[in-house]
Amino acid sequence: MTAQSPAPRIPTGPRGLPLIGVVRDVRKDVLGWLMRTAAEHGPVAQYRFGPMRAYLVTHPEGLKHVLQDHTKNYTKDHFSYSLVRRVVGDGLIVSQGETWLKQRRLAQPAFHRARISAMAEQMVRATVELAERWGGSQRAGTPRLVVPDMMALTLRIVGEALLGTDVRAQTEAVSAAFNVISEQSVERFRALWLLPPVLPTAYDRAFRRARRELNKVVAGLVAARRQRMEDRGDLLSMFMLARDEETGEQMDDAHLQDEVMTMMIAGHETTATALSWTWALLEQNPDAERKLHEELDSVLGVRLPTAEDVPRLVYTRRVLDETLRLYPPAYVLSRKVMEDDTVCGYQVRGGSAVDISPYVTQRLPEFWPDPERFDPDRFTPEKIAARPKYAYFPFLGGPRQCIGNNFALMEGTLILATLAQRFRPRRVDRAMPRPEPLITLRPAGDLPVMINAR
Template identity: 80%
Template sequence: MTATPAVAPSAAPRIPTGPRGHPIFGVMLEARKDVLGWFTRTVAEHGYVAQYRCPWRAYLVTHPDGLKHVLQDNVKNYTKEHISYSMLRRIIGDGLLTSGGETWLKQRRLAQPAFHRARISAMADHMVKATAELSEHWAESQRAGEPRHAGRDMMALTLRIVGEALLGTDVRAETQAVAASFNVISEQTAERFRALRFIPPILPTAYDRAYRQANRSLRDVVTRVIAQRRERMEDHGDLLSMFMLAKDEETGEQMDDAHLQSEVLTMMLAGHETTATALSWAWMLLERNPDAERKLHAELDSVLGGRLPTADDVPKLVYTRRVLDETMRLYPPVYILSRKVVEDDTVCGYQLLGGSTVDISPYLTHRLPEFWPDPERFEPDRFSPEQVAARPRYAYFPFLGGPRQCIGNSFAQMEGTLILATLAQRHRPRMVAGYTPTPEPLITLRPSGELPVMITAR
């Protein structure tokens, strides 16, 4: 495949075109009715770089060359000082996901050892054991002819794995409270942003009270996790141990509970929501694509022969990993994100003004037909080594890229591969009659209705 250039070079940067929008509210009134559809039309009508008001000046960049520039080559010019991150900070504080500058760099250096390959491999047993227990519950539901919510199951499973593997804590008793709180916060955060309701949720309304209660509930769970670990201050080799025992090189101070709370909330949100969302979509896509499902089953039979997978099997589960990669191409959990433009810049031959914002979207770039022929088709073999090498690096970026690439990408990829392999060996979830999942663009891109399914056997 020959990469399509973003634009032909020119002497002076061009001014991007884009939707006109409302004189006061910009494009938000129209875009919020159908977020994904609006962005898709904008790319089709205005190309790789578009400009609009929402009501601030914003740009949409979708070409891999432009993404490389924003996320990697000139990354310091594109910061997280954007209203969307301010809203996230209300939930998780100033943790690794939302911080910037020297604060982020310090946190990243502190967390990095927990994600070394050897440590991640050691977490495989936690992942498989937890998944095998869910498999037994699925078998019971199959025998009873009872439906399950695959999305809900994936959320509970990945939350348990994050608790055990990264936090060294059993959070199963908290699963329902965490899930309910995240649902409220995710829905309201998306609604508030699209309605331009940026003030904190401090009003005495039922809507604001529900947000505050959900936030308190999450923080109560995290406070209990930290308190339990404070009682046994020892290095368990997990991420929370590293944060709790770390000392500032200059002052010798350790993280206080408020800072620890931000990091734990970050790991709970980023560490379980995204993987669970991808796995939920995978079950739907496998049902709709029986040839791909048969190839997956054939690989599992050949590599595993009926036994549970281990970390050593992950490199052999090539097609299993491709299924997940192709799922995240079509339905990337992080489907859109924004950065603030610090100074004027030129991206793909177009001018971006300092003080504006730039939106980038894996969902859109992953569907550019120049890099993904027949982009709506589910085809895991797009991720063969030959096809990957033929595409630009940023044609596919579900974990972002550059220095701010997701620190947990290797953890998530191994986790997703082991979960899919363990469950798909025994089960074929099938959506209940009358249910058609649609994408819900909240904080992540979830399938609607938590994916109700009937469990059938292989």
């Protein structure tokens, strides 16, 4: 006789209120609620979010189960992705099955390390232009707004490097439209307001205007490139010139626009958010800032960084890694459970939802001693090897790991190195900004700083 596996345990969790479950708590303070739930109920917690049963999975072994080993049982059929589809259509982030696999295969060559390295010069050149504006502000004694500056810079880099297009003229329109969509999408999700924005209210009209503005920008980019169907070696070229292996058909404009929208928004918002947090954290942690400057002086001197310097900028990369640990742009995500399963010894019902939160897991004291402290030296090779893989997953993991993770990390390293060579931004009010959990985990406000020369 073979021993039977023990029956899975039933997870505990916050009770919430009748009908709405934990909706009120999530709307009031989603980050605090996530942290309390994990601390009080362990690696798998169960609760009701409106009519839906949901589980918060926070232990690295459970995350490996969901994101890597049994990924087909945890799909993006969750209703939160219906809100995302209203903006990006069926782009790479939200597509599934064969459609996603085909898109991923088409996009993968654009993110090969050699091709990304070739984009380094564009990244540094764009950053130098921002550095010149920062220098002008420093000499004039006028503040800069870090969040808009990082957003404009990373949008330009995504436009040039991945889309082969100069999008600087569209920066303000894209940023304003995305801000409306980001705020409303989160508000609608947390209020369980899942109807499409079709009502004649000011609120719904604002969403529709923002979506039209983004669609107008993207349609213009695709139309301009259609006029010159040449291979520029960028991601948009790959999508435009690709042909279906069976039918020989090329991607139509609607599908192309979905992919461009996905890359334009996801490719700039997350990196800009991480860099914005980095400047705030460095100011609050002078020892880390000093070590960063020492490395930049040692490796670069006064010259600009290149792709070849990135592997040598070890501490610079650790600064980014530690920022992404504390303030991961994708701070919580959801999946739909297709069939009953057992995660970390706990029962998970089919038809329910699983929530995962890098923000929570990357603060678990059992893996991160003194978790609120900013310490880039957590990311030495020895310390990385001593932790479970999914104790740190700002880019998720498994087959749906962010395709642009290496692009984002090289971009962030080069931007940080180029600007920190010259400047020490200091917040006008000197206080650490509070997190603002929208679609990404932004610092609240525009982060006004005075630019000090090093």
